[in-house]
Amino acid sequence: MYRTHHCNELRKDDIGSTATLAGWVHIVRDHGGVIFIDLRDREGLTQVVFRPEENAELAKEAHHLRHEDVIQVEGRVSARVPGTEDFLINPYGLMFDEITASSLVRIDAEGKIKDDPVGMGVNEAGFIIHSCMHAARPEINCVIHTHTRSGVAVSAMKCGLLPISQHAMRVHAEITYHDYEGVALYKEEQARMARDLGKKSKAMILRNHGVLALGETVREAFEIMYYLDCACQIQVDALAGGMHNVQLMSDDAAKVSTAALQRPMRPAAHKDWPALLRLLERRGIKYAQ
Secondary structure, rough: OOOOOOOOOHHHHHOOOOEEEEEEEEEEEEEEEEEEHHHHHEOOOEEEEOOOOOOOOHHHHHHOOOOOOOOEEEEEEEOOOOOOEEEOOOOOOOHHHHOHHOOEEOOOOEEEEEOOOOOOOHHHHHHHHHHHHHHOOOOOEEEEEEEOHHHHHHHOOOOOOOOOHHHHHOOHHOEEEEEOOOOOOOHHHHHHHHHHHOOOOOOEEOOOOOOEEEEOOHHHHHHHHHOOOOOOHHHHHOOOOOHHOOOOOHHHHHEEEEEHHHOOOHHHHHHHHHHHHHHHEEEEOOOOO
């Protein structure tokens, strides 16, 4: 069989099953003999992992693969590399538009750096927040934290995120809040942050600080952050005319909108991410290097 799935098609329900993929090698990374390959086709990217303890010969061959090599792979679908709680975080010192896949820092749950391709280390506060989210919610594979002007503005509002836009309805029903305790440099705050996040929320406002979005995939985390930040921008603009002039939607309208935006198999869930990757490709952004 040529392929069972396109890249970016595998979902949580596929974990444990066998899949066949075909495409172009985007990047190859060697982490202590474990080979990570970002495989690309017209639909997006999927990470393929070759572990020497499972097949030493195959892992050795994978080490010699190069950018744009065309391959077909068959293997078992897993959510993460078994036996590790490591995660990737941006290096401290690069501008966001400088960061690529190969410059991300691999770090463990205790803050020990396992691989730092550009030698810049990580932001300590960033580690405290991201490691807390991953530890509290093992099903989460991506955490995005931002300090956009609109996000910080809403985080400073006593009213929090208001039900005044369709964008807000993507996250409003599950949004949680964590009160500001100062710059997040101390592990003692992690327990309180995890408690305030809760067991189900994938969107949180850090009061007087910024916003957080979580996802089981990078796509899901990006979507939640996109809607959350847009909702914050809309709220700041709307409040420019005064709170007395802001129209809150009804509870019924809010429930209908939330159900529509969170319904299973919503078409955007498999169409938006490939479109965004095509946008990056058209603009010549080498995110996958």
